[in-house]
Amino acid sequence: xxxxxxxxxxQPGQKRRKLALTFGALERDVDGIPEKGNExxxxxxxxxxxxxxxxxxxxxxxxxxxxxxxxxxxxxxxxPFDEKRACNLARNNLxxxxxxxxxxxxxxxxxxxxxxDEKGLVKQRDFFPGVFVYAEDIRSPFNCGSIxxxxxxxxxxxxxxxxxxxxxxxxxxxxxxxxxxxxIGFERKxxxxxxxxxxxxxxxxxxxxxxxxxxxxxxxxxxGICIIGSEELGVSPQALNVASYGRVSIxxxxxxxxxxxxVAYGILMQAxxxxxxxKDS
Numbered sequence: 001x002x003x004x005x006x007x008x009x010x011q012p013g014q015k016r017r018k019l020a021l022t023f024g025a026l027e028r029d030v031d032g033i034p035e036k037g038n039e040x041x042x043x044x045x046x047x048x049x050x051x052x053x054x055x056x057x058x059x060x061x062x063x064x065x066x067x068x069x070x071x072x073x074x075x076x077x078x079x080p081f082d083e084k085r086a087c088n089l090a091r092n093n094l095x096x097x098x099x100x101x102x103x104x105x106x107x108x109x110x111x112x113x114x115x116x117d118e119k120g121l122v123k124q125r126d127f128f129p130g131v132f133v134y135a136e137d138i139r140s141p142f143n144c145g146s147i148x149x150x151x152x153x154x155x156x157x158x159x160x161x162x163x164x165x166x167x168x169x170x171x172x173x174x175x176x177x178x179x180x181x182x183x184i185g186f187e188r189k190x191x192x193x194x195x196x197x198x199x200x201x202x203x204x205x206x207x208x209x210x211x212x213x214x215x216x217x218x219x220x221x222x223x224g225i226c227i228i229g230s231e232e233l234g235v236s237p238q239a240l241n242v243a244s245y246g247r248v249s250i251x252x253x254x255x256x257x258x259x260x261x262x263v264a265y266g267i268l269m270q271a272x273x274x275x276x277x278x279k280d281s
Contacts, residue, residue: 003042206224
Protein backbone atom coordinates (compact mmCIF):
# COMPACT_ATOMS: atom_id res chain seq x y z
CA UNK A 1 0.00 0.00 0.00
CA UNK A 2 1.13 3.54 -0.67
CA UNK A 3 0.09 6.82 0.91
CA UNK A 4 -2.19 8.81 -1.46
CA UNK A 5 -0.06 11.96 -1.42
CA UNK A 6 2.97 9.98 -2.61
CA UNK A 7 1.09 8.84 -5.72
CA UNK A 8 0.93 12.42 -6.96
CA UNK A 9 4.72 12.49 -7.08
CA UNK A 10 4.84 9.68 -9.67
CA GLN A 11 4.82 10.01 -13.45
CA PRO A 12 1.39 9.27 -15.06
CA GLY A 13 2.29 5.81 -16.38
CA GLN A 14 3.97 4.73 -13.15
CA LYS A 15 1.09 6.16 -11.12
CA ARG A 16 -1.48 4.15 -13.12
CA ARG A 17 0.44 0.90 -12.71
CA LYS A 18 0.91 1.46 -8.99
CA LEU A 19 -2.77 2.30 -8.56
CA ALA A 20 -3.85 -0.79 -10.51
CA LEU A 21 -1.69 -3.03 -8.33
CA THR A 22 -2.93 -1.32 -5.17
CA PHE A 23 -6.58 -1.73 -6.14
CA GLY A 24 -5.92 -5.42 -6.81
CA ALA A 25 -4.34 -5.81 -3.37
CA LEU A 26 -7.28 -3.98 -1.81
CA GLU A 27 -9.77 -6.30 -3.52
CA ARG A 28 -8.02 -9.29 -1.97
CA ASP A 29 -7.95 -7.55 1.40
CA VAL A 30 -11.71 -6.92 1.19
CA ASP A 31 -12.19 -10.64 0.39
CA GLY A 32 -10.15 -11.59 3.44
CA ILE A 33 -7.33 -13.17 1.44
CA PRO A 34 -4.61 -10.50 1.35
CA GLU A 35 -1.16 -11.42 0.13
CA LYS A 36 1.51 -11.57 2.81
CA GLY A 37 2.90 -8.07 3.25
CA ASN A 38 0.06 -6.42 1.31
CA GLU A 39 -2.57 -6.29 4.04
CA UNK A 40 -4.27 -2.95 4.59
CA UNK A 41 -2.40 -1.46 7.56
CA UNK A 42 -2.97 2.32 7.67
CA UNK A 43 -4.29 2.88 11.20
CA UNK A 44 -4.90 6.59 10.66
CA UNK A 45 -7.56 6.14 7.97
CA UNK A 46 -10.29 3.50 7.50
CA UNK A 47 -9.86 1.30 4.43
CA UNK A 48 -13.04 2.62 2.80
CA UNK A 49 -11.79 6.21 3.07
CA UNK A 50 -8.41 5.18 1.68
CA UNK A 51 -10.12 3.59 -1.33
CA UNK A 52 -12.15 6.77 -1.89
CA UNK A 53 -8.99 8.88 -1.86
CA UNK A 54 -7.37 6.62 -4.47
CA UNK A 55 -10.46 6.74 -6.68
CA UNK A 56 -10.41 10.53 -6.48
CA UNK A 57 -6.89 10.40 -7.90
CA UNK A 58 -8.05 8.12 -10.73
CA UNK A 59 -10.90 10.51 -11.56
CA UNK A 60 -8.33 13.28 -12.12
CA UNK A 61 -6.52 11.21 -14.80
CA UNK A 62 -6.69 13.17 -18.07
CA UNK A 63 -6.96 9.97 -20.12
CA UNK A 64 -9.95 8.65 -18.20
CA UNK A 65 -13.01 8.65 -20.54
CA UNK A 66 -15.96 10.84 -19.42
CA UNK A 67 -18.28 7.85 -19.01
CA UNK A 68 -15.73 6.10 -16.78
CA UNK A 69 -15.32 9.26 -14.71
CA UNK A 70 -19.09 9.43 -14.25
CA UNK A 71 -19.18 5.77 -13.16
CA UNK A 72 -16.49 6.29 -10.55
CA UNK A 73 -18.12 9.46 -9.24
CA UNK A 74 -21.40 7.58 -8.90
CA UNK A 75 -19.67 4.78 -6.96
CA UNK A 76 -18.13 7.32 -4.57
CA UNK A 77 -21.50 8.85 -3.79
CA UNK A 78 -23.42 5.60 -3.34
CA UNK A 79 -24.33 4.51 0.19
CA PRO A 80 -23.45 2.06 1.50
CA PHE A 81 -20.05 2.28 -0.15
CA ASP A 82 -19.18 -0.97 -1.96
CA GLU A 83 -15.42 -1.27 -1.44
CA LYS A 84 -14.83 -4.28 -3.67
CA ARG A 85 -16.90 -3.01 -6.60
CA ALA A 86 -15.22 0.39 -6.33
CA CYS A 87 -11.74 -1.16 -6.42
CA ASN A 88 -12.65 -3.46 -9.31
CA LEU A 89 -14.16 -0.66 -11.39
CA ALA A 90 -11.22 1.67 -10.79
CA ARG A 91 -8.66 -1.05 -11.55
CA ASN A 92 -10.34 -2.12 -14.79
CA ASN A 93 -10.52 1.48 -15.98
CA LEU A 94 -6.84 1.92 -15.25
CA UNK A 95 -5.93 -1.27 -17.09
CA UNK A 96 -7.93 -0.06 -20.10
CA UNK A 97 -5.82 3.12 -20.16
CA UNK A 98 -2.60 1.13 -19.67
CA UNK A 99 -3.62 -1.26 -22.45
CA UNK A 100 -3.45 -4.44 -20.37
CA UNK A 101 -6.20 -7.05 -20.19
CA UNK A 102 -7.49 -7.66 -16.66
CA UNK A 103 -6.93 -11.42 -17.06
CA UNK A 104 -3.18 -10.77 -17.19
CA UNK A 105 -3.29 -9.29 -13.69
CA UNK A 106 -6.05 -11.31 -12.04
CA UNK A 107 -4.13 -14.16 -10.41
CA UNK A 108 -5.47 -14.25 -6.86
CA UNK A 109 -3.28 -15.90 -4.28
CA UNK A 110 -5.67 -17.91 -2.13
CA UNK A 111 -4.89 -19.08 1.41
CA UNK A 112 -2.84 -22.29 1.50
CA UNK A 113 -2.58 -25.02 4.09
CA UNK A 114 0.97 -25.68 2.88
CA UNK A 115 3.91 -24.53 5.03
CA UNK A 116 5.13 -20.98 4.36
CA ASP A 117 8.66 -19.62 4.41
CA GLU A 118 9.77 -16.51 6.28
CA LYS A 119 8.49 -14.31 3.44
CA GLY A 120 5.03 -15.84 3.54
CA LEU A 121 5.49 -17.78 0.28
CA VAL A 122 4.37 -21.38 -0.11
CA LYS A 123 7.35 -23.70 0.33
CA GLN A 124 5.76 -26.63 -1.44
CA ARG A 125 2.67 -27.14 -3.59
CA ASP A 126 -0.18 -29.22 -2.26
CA PHE A 127 -1.28 -31.73 -4.91
CA PHE A 128 -2.73 -35.19 -5.49
CA PRO A 129 0.30 -37.51 -5.78
CA GLY A 130 0.28 -39.53 -8.98
CA VAL A 131 -2.24 -37.33 -10.83
CA PHE A 132 -0.79 -36.33 -14.21
CA VAL A 133 -1.98 -34.91 -17.51
CA TYR A 134 -0.29 -35.62 -20.85
CA ALA A 135 -0.89 -32.86 -23.38
CA GLU A 136 -0.41 -34.34 -26.84
CA ASP A 137 0.49 -31.96 -29.69
CA ILE A 138 -1.25 -28.89 -28.28
CA ARG A 139 -0.33 -26.13 -30.74
CA SER A 140 -2.13 -23.10 -29.32
CA PRO A 141 0.01 -21.33 -26.69
CA PHE A 142 -3.14 -19.98 -25.02
CA ASN A 143 -4.57 -23.50 -24.69
CA CYS A 144 -1.24 -24.72 -23.40
CA GLY A 145 -1.13 -22.06 -20.70
CA SER A 146 -4.75 -22.77 -19.79
CA ILE A 147 -3.98 -26.47 -19.30
CA UNK A 148 -1.11 -25.65 -16.95
CA UNK A 149 -3.26 -23.19 -15.02
CA UNK A 150 -6.02 -25.78 -14.56
CA UNK A 151 -3.57 -28.54 -13.66
CA UNK A 152 -1.95 -26.40 -10.97
CA UNK A 153 -5.23 -25.10 -9.59
CA UNK A 154 -6.86 -28.52 -9.36
CA UNK A 155 -3.87 -30.27 -7.82
CA UNK A 156 -2.19 -32.29 -10.57
CA UNK A 157 1.32 -33.38 -9.67
CA UNK A 158 2.88 -32.43 -13.01
CA UNK A 159 2.14 -31.75 -16.67
CA UNK A 160 3.66 -34.03 -19.28
CA UNK A 161 3.82 -32.85 -22.90
CA UNK A 162 4.52 -34.49 -26.24
CA UNK A 163 7.52 -33.64 -28.47
CA UNK A 164 5.24 -31.71 -30.88
CA UNK A 165 3.51 -29.69 -28.16
CA UNK A 166 4.05 -25.92 -28.22
CA UNK A 167 6.83 -24.70 -25.95
CA UNK A 168 5.19 -23.84 -22.60
CA UNK A 169 7.65 -20.95 -22.31
CA UNK A 170 6.09 -19.25 -25.33
CA UNK A 171 5.13 -15.69 -24.23
CA UNK A 172 1.42 -16.27 -24.93
CA UNK A 173 1.47 -19.56 -22.99
CA UNK A 174 3.17 -17.84 -20.06
CA UNK A 175 0.54 -15.10 -20.16
CA UNK A 176 -2.44 -17.46 -20.06
CA UNK A 177 -0.64 -19.75 -17.60
CA UNK A 178 -0.51 -16.93 -15.04
CA UNK A 179 2.69 -18.17 -13.39
CA UNK A 180 1.52 -21.79 -13.14
CA UNK A 181 3.96 -23.09 -15.77
CA UNK A 182 6.88 -22.16 -13.54
CA UNK A 183 5.08 -23.44 -10.43
CA ILE A 184 3.98 -26.92 -11.52
CA GLY A 185 6.74 -27.75 -14.01
CA PHE A 186 6.64 -30.14 -16.97
CA GLU A 187 8.46 -32.96 -18.74
CA ARG A 188 8.49 -33.60 -22.48
CA LYS A 189 7.98 -37.27 -23.41
CA UNK A 190 7.20 -39.29 -26.51
CA UNK A 191 4.42 -41.89 -26.36
CA UNK A 192 6.90 -44.76 -25.76
CA UNK A 193 8.57 -42.70 -23.04
CA UNK A 194 5.17 -41.96 -21.53
CA UNK A 195 4.34 -45.66 -21.50
CA UNK A 196 7.66 -46.43 -19.78
CA UNK A 197 7.09 -43.61 -17.26
CA UNK A 198 3.64 -45.01 -16.42
CA UNK A 199 5.01 -48.54 -16.08
CA UNK A 200 7.78 -47.45 -13.67
CA UNK A 201 5.36 -45.51 -11.47
CA UNK A 202 2.55 -48.07 -11.84
CA UNK A 203 0.16 -45.47 -13.23
CA UNK A 204 -2.85 -46.36 -15.39
CA UNK A 205 -3.33 -44.31 -18.55
CA UNK A 206 -6.70 -43.13 -19.86
CA UNK A 207 -7.80 -40.62 -22.50
CA UNK A 208 -10.29 -37.79 -22.72
CA UNK A 209 -11.90 -38.41 -26.11
CA UNK A 210 -15.27 -38.90 -27.77
CA UNK A 211 -16.87 -42.34 -27.79
CA UNK A 212 -15.95 -43.24 -24.23
CA UNK A 213 -17.68 -43.69 -20.88
CA UNK A 214 -19.79 -40.80 -19.57
CA UNK A 215 -17.67 -38.63 -17.29
CA UNK A 216 -20.23 -39.04 -14.49
CA UNK A 217 -20.02 -42.83 -14.68
CA UNK A 218 -16.30 -43.24 -15.38
CA UNK A 219 -14.34 -44.88 -12.56
CA UNK A 220 -11.45 -42.46 -12.19
CA UNK A 221 -8.24 -44.01 -10.83
CA UNK A 222 -6.73 -42.86 -7.54
CA UNK A 223 -3.50 -42.23 -9.44
CA GLY A 224 -3.05 -42.03 -13.19
CA ILE A 225 -2.29 -40.15 -16.39
CA CYS A 226 -4.99 -38.55 -18.50
CA ILE A 227 -4.11 -37.91 -22.14
CA ILE A 228 -5.72 -34.94 -23.86
CA GLY A 229 -5.31 -34.47 -27.60
CA SER A 230 -4.68 -31.66 -30.06
CA GLU A 231 -7.27 -29.05 -30.95
CA GLU A 232 -7.68 -30.27 -34.53
CA LEU A 233 -7.11 -34.03 -34.42
CA GLY A 234 -7.81 -35.15 -30.88
CA VAL A 235 -5.84 -38.01 -29.35
CA SER A 236 -3.58 -39.89 -31.77
CA PRO A 237 -4.00 -43.63 -32.51
CA GLN A 238 -0.65 -44.25 -30.81
CA ALA A 239 -1.86 -42.56 -27.63
CA LEU A 240 -5.15 -44.48 -27.74
CA ASN A 241 -3.20 -47.72 -27.93
CA VAL A 242 -1.38 -47.08 -24.64
CA ALA A 243 -4.54 -45.94 -22.81
CA SER A 244 -5.34 -49.34 -21.39
CA TYR A 245 -7.42 -47.94 -18.53
CA GLY A 246 -10.06 -46.64 -20.91
CA ARG A 247 -11.67 -43.62 -22.49
CA VAL A 248 -13.78 -40.94 -20.80
CA SER A 249 -16.11 -38.53 -22.62
CA ILE A 250 -18.06 -35.37 -21.80
CA UNK A 251 -21.70 -35.66 -22.94
CA UNK A 252 -22.84 -32.71 -25.08
CA UNK A 253 -26.12 -31.65 -26.70
CA UNK A 254 -25.09 -28.84 -29.05
CA UNK A 255 -25.05 -29.10 -32.86
CA UNK A 256 -21.28 -28.65 -32.94
CA UNK A 257 -20.73 -30.84 -29.86
CA UNK A 258 -17.26 -29.33 -29.60
CA UNK A 259 -15.32 -27.94 -26.66
CA UNK A 260 -12.06 -26.03 -26.46
CA UNK A 261 -9.38 -28.44 -25.22
CA UNK A 262 -8.57 -26.24 -22.24
CA VAL A 263 -12.24 -26.08 -21.23
CA ALA A 264 -12.66 -29.84 -21.71
CA TYR A 265 -9.64 -30.52 -19.51
CA GLY A 266 -11.05 -28.23 -16.82
CA ILE A 267 -14.30 -30.22 -16.78
CA LEU A 268 -12.32 -33.47 -16.64
CA MET A 269 -10.14 -32.34 -13.73
CA GLN A 270 -13.09 -31.08 -11.72
CA ALA A 271 -14.77 -34.48 -12.07
CA UNK A 272 -11.58 -36.39 -11.25
CA UNK A 273 -10.83 -34.30 -8.16
CA UNK A 274 -14.43 -34.66 -6.96
CA UNK A 275 -14.14 -38.44 -7.16
CA UNK A 276 -10.75 -38.37 -5.40
CA UNK A 277 -12.18 -36.23 -2.62
CA UNK A 278 -15.22 -38.49 -2.24
CA LYS A 279 -12.96 -41.55 -1.91
CA ASP A 280 -10.80 -39.82 0.72
CA SER A 281 -13.82 -38.87 2.80
